[in-house]
Amino acid sequence: MAPKEENIEKGEYVIGIAILLAAILISASVYLSATGIEKAVAALKLQASAPTSTQQASQQIKLYIISDRRCADCAGLVEQILPQLRSVVQNLDVEQYDYSDSKGKALYIQSGGDKYLPLFLFEPTIKSSASYAQLAQFLDEAGQYLSLRIGSEFDPEAEICGNGIDDDKNGATDCQDSECKSDISCIEKLDKPKVEVFVMSYCPYGIQMQKGMLPVVDLLGDKVDWNVRFVSYIMHGETEAYENQLQYCLQLQNKSKYFKYLSCFLNNSKSEECLATIDIDKKKLQSCLNETDSKFNITANLKNTATYLSGRYPLFLVDDAENKKYGVQGSPTFVINGVVNEQQGRDPQSILRTVCMGFKNPPAECSKQLSSQAYVPGFGFSYQASGAVAAGACG
Numbered sequence: 370m371a372p373k374e375e376n377i378e379k380g381e382y383v384i385g386i387a388i389l390l391a392a393i394l395i396s397a398s399v400y401l402s403a404t405g406i407e408k409a410v411a412a413l414k415l416q417a418s419a420p421t422s423t424q425q426a427s428q429q430i431k432l433y434i435i436s437d438r439r440c441a442d443c444a445g446l447v448e449q450i451l452p453q454l455r456s457v458v459q460n461l462d463v464e465q466y467d468y469s470d471s472k473g474k475a476l477y478i479q480s481g482g483d484k485y486l487p488l489f490l491f492e493p494t495i496k497s498s499a500s501y502a503q504l505a506q507f508l509d510e511a512g513q514y515l516s517l518r519i520g521s522e523f524d525p526e527a528e529i530c531g532n533g534i535d536d537d538k539n540g541a542t543d544c545q546d547s548e549c550k551s552d553i554s555c556i557e558k559l560d561k562p563k564v565e566v567f568v569m570s571y572c573p574y575g576i577q578m579q580k581g582m583l584p585v586v587d588l589l590g591d592k593v594d595w596n597v598r599f600v601s602y603i604m605h606g607e608t609e610a611y612e613n614q615l616q617y618c619l620q621l622q623n624k625s626k627y628f629k630y631l632s633c634f635l636n637n638s639k640s641e642e643c644l645a646t647i648d649i650d651k652k653k654l655q656s657c658l659n660e661t662d663s664k665f666n667i668t669a670n671l672k673n674t675a676t677y678l679s680g681r682y683p684l685f686l687v688d689d690a691e692n693k694k695y696g697v698q699g700s701p702t703f704v705i706n707g708v709v710n711e712q713q714g715r716d717p718q719s720i721l722r723t724v725c726m727g728f729k730n731p732p733a734e735c736s737k738q739l740s741s742q743a744y745v746p747g748f749g750f751s752y753q754a755s756g757a758v759a760a761g762a763c764g
């Protein structure tokens with residue numbers, strides 16, 4: 370399927386942690402309007418004003434937090450939001466419960482309606498707080514409480530895939546449960562997992578994913594069928610078309626030499642220099658480049674603007690069948706054993722974890738720990754600041 374116009378218009382973006390938090394707080398997707406984000410950030414950054422005459426400085430504001438230890442992301446979310454709240458609301462008195470505690474479960478039921486965890490439930494005393502005016506826009510009635518809208522996503526009553534428990538007690542555990550059909554832990558297991566990563570060779574975020582992948586390629590080597598594929602259009606000019614083409618041919622000729630080339634190219638973007646670091650049959654390479662060009666009309670498509678996608682982006686069709694098969698919309702797109710993993714992290718450890726889920730019998734290397742820090746988008750192997758979120762894409 371061809372990407373939609375609005376998707377392309379979105380261009381390249383990256384989401385910093387401040388914006389992410391703001392986005393969480395207004396419970397929306399990452400495609401918020403700039404004004405919405407600014408408003409939410411501003412609201413969070415406001416310090417609590419001085420207590421008013423209607424509020425005793427010493428009055429405690431009770432906040433119940435209900436989380437779930439089965440939820441991988443919940444604790445992190447609480448850790449992000451709680452300090453922000455403490456800086457805004459004076460005299461916050463916090464009690465934290467797990468959904469499995471009787472008190473936690475009771476609060477969950479009493480608050481009614483709000484299905485997802487973590488839940489932040491204020492006692493109505495929050496209304497007398499000086500910060501209420503700022504917070505009110507994020508609060509919803511929830512039984513006798515006021516629930517902070519943070520975009521929680523964990524449903525404690527649903528099946529959790531991969532914990533060995535029939536969570537929703539419908540007789541089907543984990544991958545047997547239809548709720549887990551599209552979960553990445555339930556993908557088909559293969560003797561040799563197949564990884565297909567779709568990129569544009571000059572897309573900073575595709576480069577970021579490729580850099581995260583290299584240590585995993587080193588570790589697992591031939592135990593995995595590694596494939597770098599190319600999105601069916603280019604956004605970074607003619608240079609990108611020819612770099613894609615070069616990488617395509619290098620892979621056809623020798624994968625391990627290709628990855629050696631890639632570790633050089635992702636560092637300095639110097640094709641020629643990096644080609645010189647590998648011992649490759651230049652004649653064979655040149656004939657592959659010629660054949661690929663005529664087979665997939667690469668130069669012809671660059672020249673013929675009438676074929677451009679949305680009138681702006683030249684087509685690049687070497688992997689068009691796979692692009693169509695997976696509905697690839699942009700760079701990077703990570704596919705494991707034929708399933709697109711929308712949530713794929715870009716640090717080596719996250720990639721290792723996903724790839725290892727694809728094995729029938731995971732090898733010993735799967736219990737190794739690689740770095741959990743993602744590299745920066747774009748060329749060069751420096752790490753992204755911790756806490757930054759790798760969510761940008763080209764497409």
Ligand SMILES: [Ca+2]
Nearest residue numbers: 529534536543
């Ligand atoms: Ca389960």
Ligand SMILES: [Ca+2]
Nearest residue numbers: 528539541546
């Ligand atoms: Ca179940």
